[in-house]
Amino acid sequence: MPAYDDELCVTKLITHAPKNSLTSSPTIVGQVLVFDVKTGQCRVILDGPTVTARRTAAVTGVFLGYITDRCLESCLIVGAGAQAYSHLEMLMEIFDLKEVSVASRTLEGANRLANHAKNKGIRATAIKKVPEQLELFDLIITCTPAEESVIRRRPRLNAVMCAIGAYRPDMVEWDPDVIRWVTKTGNIFVDTRDADHEAGDILRASLDPTVCLSLADLAKQSLAARERAYGNGPIFFKSCGWAGWDLAAGQCAIHHQAGSGY
DSSP states (O other), rough: OOOEEEEEEEEEEEOGGGGGGSSOOOOOOEEEEEETHHHOOOOEEEEEEEHHHHHHHHHHHHHHHTTTOOOOOOEEEEEHHHHHHHHHHHHHHHSSEEEOOOOOHHHHHHHHHHHHHHHEEEOOOOESSSOOGGGGOOOOEEEEOOOOOOSSOOTTTTTTTEESSSSSTTOSOOHHHHHHHHHSSSSSSSGGGGGGGGGGHHTTOOOOGGEEHHHHHHHHSHHHHHHHHSSOOOOEOOOOOHHHHHHHHHHHHHHHHHHHHH
């Protein structure tokens, strides 16, 4: 996953070891190598999974920041892996999160993340499966590597949904009927145009991701325009990841290393 600008070039090397899920070792390991474009020298090596988790949550945070009129006090997180932790940290850092419920395949994993939230002063509940009543949540974030839908019910009409875990066209977290309902009653966004061929949740609903606005499109709109267009109805954000986010992380690391406070 290479990316570059006039200053830096980054390459992320990732290894997926699914059997590690049976041990204490992470299932995804790797490094982000940051090079100087002019000299070719490696400036810094970053932990790949850490970069991926933090930059993905940061992008979600940027998106949520544009949905300025939405209440984000009560959240359901589905999954209890690295992305779930990084998104919880992001929500606690920049939003007025008051309560979180964590659903995971194992109650043990859900309890660990819920206890982490409790230690930070957030009301938290661990549950083993997605609850029937999704109307309780302002925000639902799915962080699972699922290949079959993990959420099959509609949330409430003004909910915000962030699908983070499915990053290939054959992966899906949300039921296609829910996605089609969002297109009729609300709005769907993707993180970048690179998601057009990877957004499994949208593709499996037989929809065209190219007609969805990207985060860059949203950023170009005025606050008044966003409030008029997205003030009502459900909002669905599909994140697939992009090497440009890794480049941004490399830039932050280099500037921090230089003591610029970037």
